Amino acid sequence: MKRMLAGILLAAGASVGPEALAQSSAAMEHEPGCAWVRLHPALGNAAGGWGAADRQTGRPNDADTIFNIASVSKQFTALAVLLLAHERQVDLDAPLSRYLPQITGELGTPTLRQMLRHTSGLPDYISPLFDGGREDEVVTVAETMAVILRQPQLExxxxxxxxxxxxxxxxxxxxxxxxxxxxxxxxxRQYIFQPLGMSATTIVDHYPSGIARLARGYEKRDGHVSISESAWEQSGDGQVHTSARDMLRWLRHLDADTPLATPGGLHTAGVLTLLTEGNVPVAGKPEVSYHYGLEAVNLGNEAVWAHGGGWAGYRSFMAYAPKSHRGAAVLCNITDVDVKAVAEGLLAGELRKIKRSDP
Structure with missing residues (x-):
């Protein structure tokens, strides 16, 4: 099973020519595909899907199909941390070891803010698990912590x-x-998804997930499509499962800069402000502007806050353009769709192209 380790996908490209987005052939209907939503003040909001959520049953992808959105999840993890920071239960500039005392020595020295912005130097936990043959097995939180603790030095x-x-x-x-x-x-669920009306959204931290409308994940290699799913139970870096319709709700909340309430009942700034305030270039890589689970990039003619994700047979991308008040999200259950290119077309008001990347 091939998986994308980085998950960010912001520079993903396509190597195969474009195809029509709304293909209606029987072959396309039985292939895995995607669901999508568009936030567009001039053309109106829209949602749709193509392809099969489950090839065996023929159940189609639509705006209510549930997908694993992989690293697109990171903005929600960041938001959870920021809710706690707002009522001073955590200090973003305090070291990790203050809150997880089992993380000792060098590993405990990065601050929460550095972790949020990917400047922590913490070693990767995924590669050692792959190298140990755990790719297709259940991996628990405790096992993941053990892998991290066996790597005593920062990168x-x-x-x-x-x-x-x-x-x-x-x-x-x-x-x-x-x-x-x-x-x-x-x-x-209690402090983010329910208050924002994202009733179909959840974090999966055990298997089986019990999600009725979940899309199966598929990989395409050498023209062959096969199941590609993971039973890893750790969350925070991924594992939000949601629908395109709920992602439209999220885009609307980013557009409205909707405030939330902390566990203690304090009202926060709006969600977009929380995730993007005080943005400065990242040290040592000025072309990267990654803040709290979102990155400032250009997509077509739009300056957007965006993130992508890839894990097992799932690919996803979301983008919000604050100046034009446009947004897009693409959630797929097949590995060869260039989700960034589809999102770019949606932002431009076009449902015109799928670009498929190398399988």
Whole structure:
């Protein structure tokens, strides 16, 4: 099973020529595909889907199909941390070891802010698990922590450069759990997803997930399509499962800059302000402007806040353009769709192209 480790996908490209987005052939209907939504003040909001959520049953992808959105999840982990920071249950400039005392020595020195911005220097936990043959097995939170603790040294001095880190966001999720006394899934449901009306959105931290409308994940290699799914249970760096319709709700909340309430009842700034305030270039990599689970990039003619994700047979991308008040999200259950290109077309008001990347 081939998986994307970085998950950011912001520079993903396509190597195969474009195809029509709305193909209606029987062959296309039985292939895995995507669901999508568009936020567009002039043309109106829209949603749709193509392809099969489950090839065996023929159930189609639509705006209510549930997908694993992989690293697009990181903005919600960041938001959970920021809710706790707003009522001073955590200090973003305090070291990790203050909240997870089992993380000792060098590993405990990065601050929460450095972890949020991928400048922590924390070592990767995914590659050792792959190297140990755990790719297709259940991996628990405890096993993941053990892998991290066996790597006593940081990759670089915290704050000195940008290096995308799933480990950092996994540990941020653990901080939320330690400080709040709730699982990240329960905390996020109570203080983020339910208040924002995202009733179809959840964090999966055990298997089987029990999600009725879940799309199966598929990989395409050498023209052959096969199931590609993961039973890893760690969250924070991924594991939000949601629908395109709920992602439209999220885009609308970014557009409205909707405030939230902390566990203690304090009202926060709006969600977009929380995730993007005080943005400055990342040290050592000025072309990267990654803040709290969102990155400032150009997509077509739009300056957007965006993030992508890839895990097992799922690919996703979301973007919000604050100046034009446009947004797009693309959620797929097949590995060869250039989700960034589809989102760019949606932002431009066109449902015109799929670009498929190398399988």
């Amino acid at each position: 670089f001095t915290p704050g000195s450069r940008f290096d995308y880190s799933n480990t950092g966001y996994f540990l941020l999720g653990q901080v939320v759990e330690h400080v709040s006394g709730q699982t990240l899934a329960d905390f996020s």
